[in-house]
Amino acid sequence: MCAEAALPPCFDRQRHLEPLALITVHGWDHPRLQAELARAVRMARPWFAAGLPPPASACWEDLQLPIDKVAQIPASRIQRAPISAEIAARIGQADRPEVTAAVRVLALRLRIGQAVPGDLLALHAALLPDAPAGLRRGSIALRRADDSIDFQAPSADFLDEGLAFILAEANRAVAGGDLATLAGCYAAINFLHPFADGNGRTSRRLLLAGMGACLDTDLSPLPIDLVVWCNRTYHDYRLRQITQANHWGAWIAFVAQMLCHAVSRLPAPAIPVPLAQGSA
Numbered sequence: 001m002c003a004e005a006a007l008p009p010c011f012d013r014q015r016h017l018e019p020l021a022l023i024t025v026h027g028w029d030h031p032r033l034q035a036e037l038a039r040a041v042r043m044a045r046p047w048f049a050a051g052l053p054p055p056a057s058a059c060w061e062d063l064q065l066p067i068d069k070v071a072q073i074p075a076s077r078i079q080r081a082p083i084s085a086e087i088a089a090r091i092g093q094a095d096r097p098e099v100t101a102a103v104r105v106l107a108l109r110l111r112i113g114q115a116v117p118g119d120l121l122a123l124h125a126a127l128l129p130d131a132p133a134g135l136r137r138g139s140i141a142l143r144r145a146d147d148s149i150d151f152q153a154p155s156a157d158f159l160d161e162g163l164a165f166i167l168a169e170a171n172r173a174v175a176g177g178d179l180a181t182l183a184g185c186y187a188a189i190n191f192l193h194p195f196a197d198g199n200g201r202t203s204r205r206l207l208l209a210g211m212g213a214c215l216d217t218d219l220s221p222l223p224i225d226l227v228v229w230c231n232r233t234y235h236d237y238r239l240r241q242i243t244q245a246n247h248w249g250a251w252i253a254f255v256a257q258m259l260c261h262a263v264s265r266l267p268a269p270a271i272p273v274p275l276a277q278g279s280a
Contacts, residue, residue, distance in 0.1 A: 153193035
């Protein structure tokens with residue numbers, strides 16, 4: 001934890017990593033939400049299998065998840081500022097082929113229980129080919145608009161151990177069909193912040209790879225960056241609640257609901273229906 005009382009909580013292994021191994025033990029697996037997400041993915045399999053382009057970025061408002069009333073979040077805390085057309089168009093584009101290939105390799109490695117940090121490094125390199133290769137070497141802090149520290153990531157000395165732990169938990173989660181722990185791994189990558197840039201993009205694709213492996217569906221075509229940006233304030237609020245109050249259960253529920261909401265709104269592919277024999 002931080003030595004300075006004025007700073008918010010910094011990276012804490014006990015809070016940000018170790019709960020991954022205890023999520024299902026504590027009953028945070030949300031069976032109903034997991035079942036709803038699995039059903040939505042099954043219904044959308046024709047869209048994924050057809051290789052269709054992502055939905056038009058102009059439809060980003062359809063991807064906004066309604067605020068969960070049970071969460072009792074003050075409406076003023078969740079600002080629904082519109083995404084500019086330029087940002088929506090950029091983040092709504094399909095991934096480059098090399099990125100899609102890296103996501104699929106990671107999904108395959110997770111399916112056989114052999115995903116390692118090198119697979120995530122390869123995905124990051126495909127996402128940001130011009131960025132410095134490998135894990136960050138220096139310290140990194142997330143700052144607020146007034147330049148005060150919002151979150152301090154762990155030192156670079158911890159990154160190898162931390163990534164190995166997260167990938168081991170992701171392997172275990174896929175083997176057990178545990179979507180809740182995969183949502184936890186997504187958050188844990190954000191807390192670990194192993195890269196100088198691209199941590200969010202990389203962690204989101206780890207989530208897609210793991211959930212796709214669990215649900216036997218290639219989820220790589222889903223415009224996950226657009227989905228998260230459409231819910232960015234709600235998303236970041238839930239991440240902050242882990243740091244401030246250890247609310248892993250609320251985070252997992254949010255991720256399951258966000259993905260289910262987005263997948264259920266994918267357009268159905270237009271599949272020609274063959275004429276009956278003898279029809280004119």
